[in-house]
Amino acid sequence: MKYQAPKGVSEYFPPRSRAFEWVRETLIAPIKQAGYQLLELPVFEETELFTRGVGASTDVVSKEMYTFEDRGGRSLTLRPEGTVGALRSVIEHGLDRGSLPAKIWYSGPFFRAERPQAGRYRQFYSVGIEAIGSDDPALDAEVIAIAHAGFSALGLKKFHLELTSLGDVLERASHRVDLLNYIEGLDLDEATTERAHINPLRLFDDKRPEVKALMSKAPLLLDYLGDDSLQHFAAVQGYLQALGIKFTINPLMVRGLDYYTGTTFEFVHDLLGAQSGIGGGGRYDGLLEQIGGQDLSGIGFGLGIDRALLAAEAEGVVDAAAFAPDLFLIPLGTASKTKALQISHELRRENFTVEIAFGDRSLKAAMKAADKSKARYVVVLGDAELSSGSVELKEMHTGASTSVTLTSLAMALSTALSHH
RNA sequence: GUGGGCGUAGCUCAGCUGGUAGAGCACUCGGUUGUGGUCCGAGAUGUCGCGGGUUCGAGCCCCGUCGUUCACCCCA
Numbered sequence: 028m029k030y031q032a033p034k035g036v037s038e039y040f041p042p043r044s045r046a047f048e049w050v051r052e053t054l055i056a057p058i059k060q061a062g063y064q065l066l067e068l069p070v071f072e073e074t075e076l077f078t079r080g081v082g083a084s085t086d087v088v089s090k091e092m093y094t095f096e097d098r099g100g101r102s103l104t105l106r107p108e109g110t111v112g113a114l115r116s117v118i119e120h121g122l123d124r125g126s127l128p129a130k131i132w133y134s135g136p137f138f139r140a141e142r143p144q145a146g147r148y149r150q151f152y153s154v155g156i157e158a159i160g161s162d163d164p165a166l167d168a169e170v171i172a173i174a175h176a177g178f179s180a181l182g183l184k185k186f187h188l189e190l191t192s193l194g195d196v197l198e199r200a201s202h203r204v205d206l207l208n209y210i211e212g213l214d215l216d217e218a219t220t221e222r223a224h225i226n227p228l229r230l231f232d233d234k235r236p237e238v239k240a241l242m243s244k245a246p247l248l249l250d251y252l253g254d255d256s257l258q259h260f261a262a263v264q265g266y267l268q269a270l271g272i273k274f275t276i277n278p279l280m281v282r283g284l285d286y287y288t289g290t291t292f293e294f295v296h297d298l299l300g301a302q303s304g305i306g307g308g309g310r311y312d313g314l315l316e317q318i319g320g321q322d323l324s325g326i327g328f329g330l331g332i333d334r335a336l337l338a339a340e341a342e343g344v345v346d347a348a349a350f351a352p353d354l355f356l357i358p359l360g361t362a363s364k365t366k367a368l369q370i371s372h373e374l375r376r377e378n379f380t381v382e383i384a385f386g387d388r389s390l391k392a393a394m395k396a397a398d399k400s401k402a403r404y405v406v407v408l409g410d411a412e413l414s415s416g417s418v419e420l421k422e423m424h425t426g427a428s429t430s431v432t433l434t435s436l437a438m439a440l441s442t443a444l445s446h447h
Numbered sequence: 448g449u450g451g452g453c454g455u456a457g458c459u460c461a462g463c464u465g466g467u468a469g470a471g472c473a474c475u476c477g478g479u480u481g482u483g484g485u486c487c488g489a490g491a492u493g494u495c496g497c498g499g500g501u502u503c504g505a506g507c508c509c510c511g512u513c514g515u516u517c518a519c520c521c522c523a
Contacts, residue, residue, distance in 0.1 A: 031496095034514070086521055090448070108523085141521060142448070143514095153523050218449095222520090234519070283522055293522095304522060331523030359481065392476080394483035409481065423483070 035143030036150040037333050045350045047152075050336045051134060054154050054177035061173050063132040063156050070136060072112050074102040080111035080318045082285025084225045091139040105138035108284065109155040110311065110327055111318065117159055118320035127160030127323075134332075146302030146334050155308075157327035159315060164259050167290045167310065167326055168266030174294060174306050174328050175272050181335060182344035185297040186305060189277040190267075192260040193291050194252045195312065202251040203227060213241050231279040242279075249278040256289065263290050282307065286314040290326065296334070298341035305338055306330035351401035352380040353444055357393040359409035367408050370436065377437050398423065404440065 032038050039047040074094050081088050093105040106112050113133055116122075122129040134154040141147055156173065158166055171188070178186060193199065206227045215223065219238065222229050230242055252260065267274055274292075282291055291309030299305070308328025316322045339345050354374065358367035371381040382400055384393035390407065397405045405421045412418045412433075420439055421428035431439040 031514070091521075137523075139522080144516065144518085147522070151523060155523095218520090229521095232521090301518065301520095302522070306523070329523055334523060357482085389476090390481050391483075396483090398483040405483080407482065411481085419482090421482080426483085428482095 033149070035141075035148055037148040037152065042347070042350075043336075046339070046345045046347075047332065047336055049345070049350070050181060050339060051152070051154060051332050053180045054330050054332065054335060055132070055134060056180065057173050057176035058132045058154070058156055061130070061169065063130040063158075063173075066113055066116055066131040066133045068106075068109075068112050068116055068133050068135070070138070071103045071105050072115065074104040076111055076115055076318060077104055077107065080114070080286065080314060081108065085283055085285055087139065087283055091141055093138045093140055107137060107139045109133055109137065109153060109329055110157060110284075110286070110314070113155070113157050113327075114159070114315055114318060114320065114325070117157070118315065118318065123159055123315065123321055123323055128158040128166060128325075129160055130156070130158045132156040144300075144302065146299055146331075146337055148333060152332040153329045154332060155327060155329040157325055159325040160323045162259070162310075162312070162324040164262035164290075165266055167263045168270065170308065170326050170328060171263075171267060171274075171292055172270050172272060174308070174330055177330060178294060178305065178335065181339050183296070183335075183338055183342055185342055186294055186338065187297070188272065188274040189280055189293045189295060190264070190274045191249065191277055191280045191291050192252060192256055193282075193288050193309070194248060194256045195288055198251045198253060198256060199248065199288075202246060202248045205246045205251075206248075209245050215241070226281075226285075228281045232281040247278045249276075259289060282309065286311040286317070288312045292328075294330075296338040296341075299334060299337055302334060304331070305334045348401060351403060352382045353403055354379060354381045354440060355384065355397035355400055355402035355405045356381060357384040357390065357397065357405065357407045359390065359407065362413060363408045363410070366413060370408070370433070374437055374440070377441075379437070379440060404443065406436070 074092070077092065078088050083089065087107050092107055095103060097103050113131060117129055117131065122131070132155065135152065136150050137153055138150050140149060143149060156170065158170060171190075175188065194202070207223075210220075210223050210227055210230065215238075219230070219233070228248070230238060231245070233239065233242070264274070277293075280291060280293060282293075287309040289310035289312060291307075293307035294305050295303050296305045297303070306328055308326070310324060310326045312324045313322075315325055336345075356367045356371055358364040367383050371383055374381045382402060384396055388396075394405070402423060405423055406418045407421075408418060416434070417430055417432045418436065419428040420431045420436070420443065422443070429439070429443075
């Protein structure tokens, strides 16, 4: 094979692409129901937007970006995440000057030059939302509830929600001082020490048992929160409880993007491997201002479509039958083929999913094709049917058929389908 | 970026201590006149990831490379 897709990209083709599409649509549905509106964004931005917004010290910016120079000598970068680009657009088009909170969503590919593994791709797909201009804790709860609704609508059960608060700038700063002091006293290898200096919180996330043990007595950010932060966080928890959304407080949770403050959350799936985060997000006070906007608070999330699909497959909740056509039409002969095209055209206009057997194959072969399509019903259209004006509507899984006139086919199909 | 596993037909894989490739599934056609899912028969398909090397001879050995996978790291 001469050409292959670039290393580590996720690519979806039939039949799995249909499941991918279903996951994406299912995650987006509750977002729209909550009144969020689409932002269709470029997949590349000025490089500086990400270094300023995401944070130059983050791994995402410092070693995982696809950066290139365009023909005009501008430095551009394939978006590694969605929030910063979305906020840039919000500011540029004054959406933060309308009614607040401004609520937007987006979906598409993102790019990070990481070493690929299951659930981690160099081009991956996310759906995200951002709500800008309100620090109401009820908004935090709603944002989390929307993500939760999406995962639940997929039929996922084996996932859990982890929650924490990262406090405000001052609280983080004073915790950082103590944490760095604590880490100074530890016996760590060089690479780990270096990571600690870039972001000491990172060590809480280390999976090695010896590091976990060393960090078990480290000062927790949650213990540094002031009254305002604590009250806000408590309110969020209260709303989630009222919604019946279960969560666990994880004071060790770390996010890789610098901009998070306050409420921060992550949805973790139990059946995935090391890449088990299927979605996450949080508040980002200061980010909008950081990239040139007003001083407004915001909150958002990103849900991983690739990983949600993996999770749905792992739980066995992808229903392939739901994607099957309603009707498979088999024309026999030239005149029938014209009629079949006309009938399918009409039925599709009435929202039925209809396929036609092509290629003048034997009836037996066409029936096999119908079977493979998983179509619910099949209609054979030959000279006899054309002259009589009536056809046999055959239900594939029972083999039973009923006689229907061509003019009432749509109605018959409609009632037949609704019986299941 | 670091470390380990793997790379043979569309898919899942077999191929003994090196002698120039196979199975199952899937696919196409057929088992006489217009009905699928079972069964039976026939057929098509591979530069054995790629490039070097060792050898009379390599899918099997060595090196490199690309891809993939698991973990670290990172995070969707």
